[in-house]
Amino acid sequence: MKYQNCVLARFVNRDNRFVARARLADGKEVVVHVKNTGRGKEVLLPDAWVSLNYCPSPKRKTDYDLVAVKKGNQWINLDSQLPNHLAYEGLKSGKIALPGIKGSLTLLKPEVKYETSRFDLYYETDQEEKGFVEVKGLTLENLGIGAFPDAPTLRGQKHVLELTDSQKAGFKSYVLFIVQFEHLQLATIHSEMQPSLRDALDAAQKSGVQVLAYNCQVTPECVTVKEAIPFDLDYPFVDPNQ
Known part of the structure; x- marks a missing residue:
């Protein structure tokens, strides 16, 4: 499985099970959809590296899906689909x-x-x-x-x-x-x-x-x-x- 439009960002916080915020390389903070309803408290930490899949659509509330997070030296995919x-x-x-x-x-x-x-x-x-x-x-x-x-x-x-x-x-x-x-x-x-x-x-x-x-x-x-x-x-x- 390969995502087509991924960008790296820094995790900011999780508003609820489905919505979080991340900071892009240019400093812009964006709202992202979390593709996993699990708690993820041990990895979704402030300033952690995350991978965002850019997939804008008029039908979506956010332009980004949070699909992976870096823990130590390895990436963990969080896409529940x-x-x-x-x-x-x-x-x-x-x-x-x-x-x-x-x-x-x-x-x-x-x-x-x-x-x-x-x-x-x-x-x-x-x-x-x-x-x-x-x-x-x-x-x-x-x-x-x-x-x-x-x-x-x-x-x-x-x-x-x-x-x-x-x-x-x-x-x-x-x-x-x-x-x-x-x-x-x-x-x-x-x-x-x-x-x-x-x-x-x-x-x-x-x-x-x-x-x-x-x-x-x-x-x-x-x-x-x-x-x-x-x-x-x-x-x-x-x-x-x-």
Whole structure:
């Protein structure tokens, strides 16, 4: 994924979940749309470098989207719409693999309803296998560990519960974390943030749902899926915001 019109700026402050302010190189302060409703308190700090995608339109209230922030020496992509795109293209190209399936993908369809959820991807293979892939973007990092979520998500928990139902009904289903940065040792669940999500994922894994994580190479204007990384449900995570 490559953004076409990125400029670097310094972060000023976040007015609310969707709106922030940043300072361009010429000193002008601009209002920007934050493409992530997560808290991001550990990275969206005053004077942090951010990448703004310039996309003016009469239908928009702002001319810029905040798509990435620099933390230390690495960029973290914050675009919550990006993981689904990366997952779809990664599965189509073979860059992302679904362990356990025997065949090759013959169908990959986004946004398919099951029970009361709409899962991100539905697939079929030439060996008559079928299942769902629920994609989650992961942007929270501390001490080389990536964790999900950075804010409670009842919607995400519902998806995990219904993925478990799909697995029991004969589908082969997956949770896929797209880690929107590169340098980390493994991914885990932020159990203290949402213990019930950890328990739902534990039950899902025991039912056969597999949890995958892939990191990404990130620059201010480009994001590329890199490789599979370990996922450990109960690895201890230290919240950088506490």
